[in-house]
Amino acid sequence: MQMPKIVELLGKFQITDGGATESRLTGVRFFKDTQPVPRRPMLYNPGICIVAQGHKIGYLGGHTFRYDADNYLVTSVAMPFECETFASQDDPLLGLYIDIDMAQLHDLIGQMALQEEVGKLGENDFPLGIGPSTMDEDMRDAVIKLLKALWTETEAKILAPGLVREIYYRALRGTQAPVLYSLARGNGSFAQVGRTIKMMQSNYSKKLEIEDLATTANMSVSAFHKAFKEITCDSPLQYLKKIRLSRARDLIVQQKAKAYMAASEVGYESPSQFSREFKRYFGHSPADLMREVR
Structure with a gap:
């Protein structure tokens, strides 16, 4: 399946194959793959991922989502999970990611008078922090308008921010809305864990x-551990390890950092432990990755 109009509009942009390309608006990126990518660990920051052509399958704990x-x-919330990409030269993966x-x-929740919906969520309801939502006609139209606006500098500056806001609005009408309500509620347990995850993202090294993490979330250690695992499918320490390894991989790929430097930068004191855990997580060693990057 594909969305012809969105595919056509994305085709007008110069998008790097196998990577992400910044648009004219900060927080909106395009992506393209002309080759299938086998199942491998990924890290997505909070956002909305719209695939116009091709497809991806995500794996998290016992959950699978297309x-x-x-x-x-x-x-x-920032989410490490495994992802498989289905694409080819004739049918490349095309899409955009909106932070x-x-x-x-x-x-928006305030203006839409959704506080009542937020209030219906139980204090101990912990929806999984990632999941698919149906692409309806209204969301599709909003994406088309955004892509048209991003084509010129003036419209990107004047119109695109409002169109991103419309896409948030459409997401708040979609099937993943409860997760967004929970996160935005502010004083609920889900939001408290969300804030702790954000803090971990900034202080992973x-x-x-x-x-200390449980105290930050204003929860007991056992309650925090349980809530964290329901939201991310990982214990806090497993999650932290995946964040560190993902950030280290980014340093090696994007900044050509040596393995021992990347290890130190993300908080590993032992380079050998870093290499072992990196290979266990990604299926190849930091040295293999450095050779590939060169």
Whole structure:
């Protein structure tokens, strides 16, 4: 399946094959793959992933989810998971990723009078922090308008921010809306864990103790551990390890960092432990990756 109009509009942009390309608006990126990519670990920041052509399958714990022309993906918290890409030269994967601005989300929930919906969510309801939502006609139209606006500098500056806001609005009407309500609620347990995850994202290179993380979330250690695992399918320490390894991989690929430098930068004291855990997670060693990058 594909969305012909969106595919046509994306075809007008110069998009790097096998990577992400920044658009004229900060927080909106295009992606393209002309080759299939086998199942491998990925890290998505909070955002909305819209696939116009080709498809991806995500794997997280015991959950499997497909995102394609009929289903966009909503990620409410930074989420390490495994992903497989289905694409070819004749049918490349094409799409865009839109970062979620929490301040805008709060504002929209207030204006849409969704506080009542937020209030219906139980204090101990912990939806999975990532999942697909049906691509309906309204969301499709909003994406088309955004892509048209991003084609010129003036429209990207004047019209595109409002169109991104419309896409947030459409997502708040979609099937993943409860996750976004929970995150935006602010004082609920889901939001408290979400804030702790955000803090972990900013401080992953530091020594973080589970007791301190639970205190940050204003929860007992056992309640925090349980809530964290329901949202991310990982324990806090497993999650932190995946974040560190993903950030280290980015340093090696994007900044050509040597393995021992990347290890130190993300908080590993032992380069040999870093190499072992990196190979276990990604299926190849940091040295293999450095050779590939060169």
